[in-house]
Amino acid sequence: MKIRSTLSILALAAAAGGASLPAAAPAAVPSKAAAVTEFDGKIVSVNRDARRFRIRDLERGTVRIQVTRNTRYERVAGFRGVKKGAVLEVTARRSNGRWVAIEVERSGRDDD
Numbered sequence: 001m002k003i004r005s006t007l008s009i010l011a012l013a014a015a016a017g018g019a020s021l022p023a024a025a026p027a028a029v030p031s032k033a034a035a036v037t038e039f040d041g042k043i044v045s046v047n048r049d050a051r052r053f054r055i056r057d058l059e060r061g062t063v064r065i066q067v068t069r070n071t072r073y074e075r076v077a078g079f080r081g082v083k084k085g086a087v088l089e090v091t092a093r094r095s096n097g098r099w100v101a102i103e104v105e106r107s108g109r110d111d112d
Contacts, residue, residue, distance in 0.1 A: 036093050038092075039055050040087075041055045041088070
């Protein structure tokens with residue numbers, strides 16, 4: 001009997017303690033910062049009609065980047081300044097399976 005009453009007390013304490021705990025948090029959603037990736041490399045090709053280009057990043061290989069009207073440019077003359085052979089830094093995010101450029105700027109690297 002003593003064991004049963006001890007177990008009952010432990011069960012009541014656990015139930016009471018559990019009631020005072022906050023509800024489980026929903027699954028973690030990646031922040032916008034985590035969804036953004038930076039590419040740094042040489043432009044391999046430019047498709048002006050489709051408004052996209054390919055960049056060869058030393059760490060990630062060659063990726064295709066889509067440009068939108070919301071893309072910002074620094075030290076580059078807009079999309080017309082994106083030319084084959086240019087060394088650029090691109091900040092992009094994944095959207096519908098594509099890399100979409102948030103910002104494009106001239107790289108600070110010395111190599112061409």
